[in-house]
Structures are given as C-alpha cells and as structure tokens.
Amino acid sequence: MTYITKPKFHHPALPKNALGYTHRDYEGSVSTLCAGCGHDSISGAIIEACFELDIEPHRVAKLSGIGCSSKTPTYFLGSSHGFNSVHGRMPSVLTGANLANRDLIYLGVSGDGDSASIGLGQFAHALRRGVNMVYIVENNGVYGLTKGQFSATADRGSKSKRGVTNTDNSIDLVAMALQLGATFVARSFSGDKIQMVPLIKAAIEHEGAAFIDIISRRAPITVAYEPGAVEVVEQHDGSKLLLKKVAADYDPHDRLGAMSFQQRHAAMGQIVTGLLYVDREPEDLHSNFNTVEAPLNSLAEAELCPGSATLAKINASLR
Numbered sequence: 001m002t003y004i005t006k007p008k009f010h011h012p013a014l015p016k017n018a019l020g021y022t023h024r025d026y027e028g029s030v031s032t033l034c035a036g037c038g039h040d041s042i043s044g045a046i047i048e049a050c051f052e053l054d055i056e057p058h059r060v061a062k063l064s065g066i067g068c069s070s071k072t073p074t075y076f077l078g079s080s081h082g083f084n085s086v087h088g089r090m091p092s093v094l095t096g097a098n099l100a101n102r103d104l105i106y107l108g109v110s111g112d113g114d115s116a117s118i119g120l121g122q123f124a125h126a127l128r129r130g131v132n133m134v135y136i137v138e139n140n141g142v143y144g145l146t147k148g149q150f151s152a153t154a155d156r157g158s159k160s161k162r163g164v165t166n167t168d169n170s171i172d173l174v175a176m177a178l179q180l181g182a183t184f185v186a187r188s189f190s191g192d193k194i195q196m197v198p199l200i201k202a203a204i205e206h207e208g209a210a211f212i213d214i215i216s217r218r219a220p221i222t223v224a225y226e227p228g229a230v231e232v233v234e235q236h237d238g239s240k241l242l243l244k245k246v247a248a249d250y251d252p253h254d255r256l257g258a259m260s261f262q263q264r265h266a267a268m269g270q271i272v273t274g275l276l277y278v279d280r281e282p283e284d285l286h287s288n289f290n291t292v293e294a295p296l297n298s299l300a301e302a303e304l305c306p307g308s309a310t311l312a313k314i315n316a317s318l319r
C-alpha cells in the first residue's frame with residue numbers, strides 16, 4: 001500500500017484560519033515513511049506555513065521527482081494539484097506548468113539525490129531562469145528510497161550505515177543556488193520548526209525562484225538555538241553536524257556577502273542556516289519572456305489563432 005487515507009472526523013474546536021480552515025484541511029494521507037524521518041517534519045512545516053498564510057489549497061500545485069522526499073507531497077495539501085514526475089525532472093515539469101498558468105503557487109519538493117545527482121542540470125537551469133516557485137530539497141545526504149547509497153551532498157569522509165567511506169567531494173546546493181542567481185536562498189534543519197515555518201512562508205510570498213535546502217535527519221531530533229549560535233547535532237555514524245544560524249544583524253540582501261559567509265563557515269566545518277539571500281526586486285521567467293498573464297487554458301480561439309495576416313508578418317520578420 002502506498003498511502004493510507006486519514007479518518008475524516010476531527011475535534012470540533014480545532015483552531016481555524018481566516019478562511020475557516022483547520023490544519024486538517026492542509027494535511028494529506030498518513031505518511032508511510034520510516035517513523036521519525038525528518039521529511040515528515042518538513043511536511044508538517046509546509047502544512048503550518050500554508051495554514052498561517054490562509055492559502056486556498058486549490059491555488060497550490062505540488063510537484064516532485066522520485067525518492068522518499070518526492071513521495072511527501074502525498075502527505076500534505078491533499079486538496080491541492082499534484083504531479084509526481086520522473087527522477088530529477090521535477091524542475092522542467094514545474095517550469096512547463098508555471099508557463100501555462102502563472103496563477104498558481106508552485107511548490108517543488110525534491111531530494112538531494114533527485115536534485116544534486118541525477119537532476120543537477122535541471123536544478124541549475126530552473127534557478128537561473130528565475131521560475132517563480134518554492135524549491136525545497138529535503139537533504140539527507142543519501143538515496144533514502146533505494147536503501148541509503150551516498151548522494152552527491154554527502155560529506156567527504158562520512159560513513160554509510162554499512163561502513164563504506166565516501167571518497168567524493170560534496171556539492172553544497174546553497175552555494176550553487178547563490179551562484180546561479182536564485183533570488184531567495186535559505187537553509188534550515190528538519191528539527192527546527194521555528195526556523196522552517198517562517199522561511200517557507202517567506203519563500204511562498206517571494207515572486208521569483210526561491211530555494212530552501214532543508215537538512216533532513218533520519219532520526220527524530222528537535223533543536224532550538226539562537227540567531228548567531230552554533231548547534232552541534234550528532235549523526236548516526238558518530239560524526240557531528242555543526243549548524244550555524246545567521247545572526248540578527250546579518251544582511252540578507254547582499255549576494256556576494258552571502259557567498260563568502262557560506263564559504264567561510266564551510267571552511268570551519270559549519271553549515272550556515274537561515275535566510276541567506278533575498279533579492280527585493282526579483283524578476284521571474286514570465287517577465288523575461290513577456291508572456292500573457294491569463295492561464296493558457298482560459299484563452300479563446302481568437303487569442304490563440306490571431307489570423308493569417310499576423311502569421312505573414314511573423315514569417316516576414318524571420319526572413
């Protein structure tokens with residue numbers, strides 16, 4: 001069985017948002033992931049963010065690739081549009097959907113295997129084109145669904161559950177997103193709901209390519225650490241993850257500053273978290289392409305077929 005539906009009844013006094021919806025209206029099926037998986041905490045943060053933003057579920061389109069992470073859209077926003085695509089191909093499918101209908105909120109959910117291994121090219125091009133979307137990578141450093149092989153984001157020298165040592169250098173998706181021109185770049189940790197929810201809300205409201213790398217633990221853990229602080233998280237192989245949260249006086253509007261901040265801390269063995277960069281005036285693919293505002297499925301024949309005189313003019317301009 002790939003999904004389990006939830007019972008419909010719920011407590012009559014559940015809190016409601018401005019639309020009169022409860023959290024239940026933003027949930028999906030019961031998760032079939034391993035108990036305690038960080039991916040489920042990320043689903044919980046997405047549900048909370050959409051509830052708090054009073055989003056109508058039918059205005060969201062969730063798209064994903066293949067992997068445990070890419071399965072998670074089944075476990076949230078059960079009344080939204082959804083498309084589970086092919087391994088590593090979520091970005092191009094999302095781009096196509098977005099070009100056809102810019103009225104929806106596009107939420108791309110992917111894994112580190114999906115985005116940093118097989119889908120690296122797709123990841124790069126969707127970000128550099130400025131597709132208006134929230135792109136979340138649930139980053140656990142492994143191919144979880146296929147039993148834990150190293151992904152391209154696994155640290156060099158880290159040990160798998162079977163004792164194999166990773167000899168390859170790792171890819172930092174945040175560093176890449178900054179270099180590629182993403183207009184919103186953030187990182188968080190699955191055990192830090194206090195940090196995740198506002199980041200997801202801000203990414204949804206951002207009108208451009210918003211990327212959030214969320215480090216996802218395969219065992220339950222919660223953290224609460226102050227801005228500017230470093231949190232040490234123990235890994236399954238005994239190694240330690242050092243999370244460095246941006247300080248209150250950090251300037252998130254400086255792309256070069258964000259790049260050097262990320263690199264400096266990486267050199268100290270620290271992974272920076274928080275809103276690392278945001279462009280206050282993002283451009284998106286539609287403004288670059290000068291596309292029509294109306295969703296393509298609402299255009300009538302007269303707009304879609306402007307007549308032979310217009311066609312002759314276009315042909316003449318190409319001679």
Ligand SMILES: Cc1ncc(C[n+]2csc(CCOP(=O)(O)OP(=O)(O)O)c2C)c(N)n1
Pocket residue numbers: 066067068069070087110111112113114115118138140142143144145146151
């Ligand atoms: C074209 C193709 N190659 C390989 C696979 C096998 N496969 C399925 S999921 C996956 C990796 C998933 O890793 P990740 O995206 O990190 O997701 P996780 O399960 O860790 O959340 C692989 C290699 C596939 N489904 N399709």
Ligand SMILES: [Mg+2]
Pocket residue numbers: 067069111112113138139140141142143144151
């Ligand atoms: Mg993974």
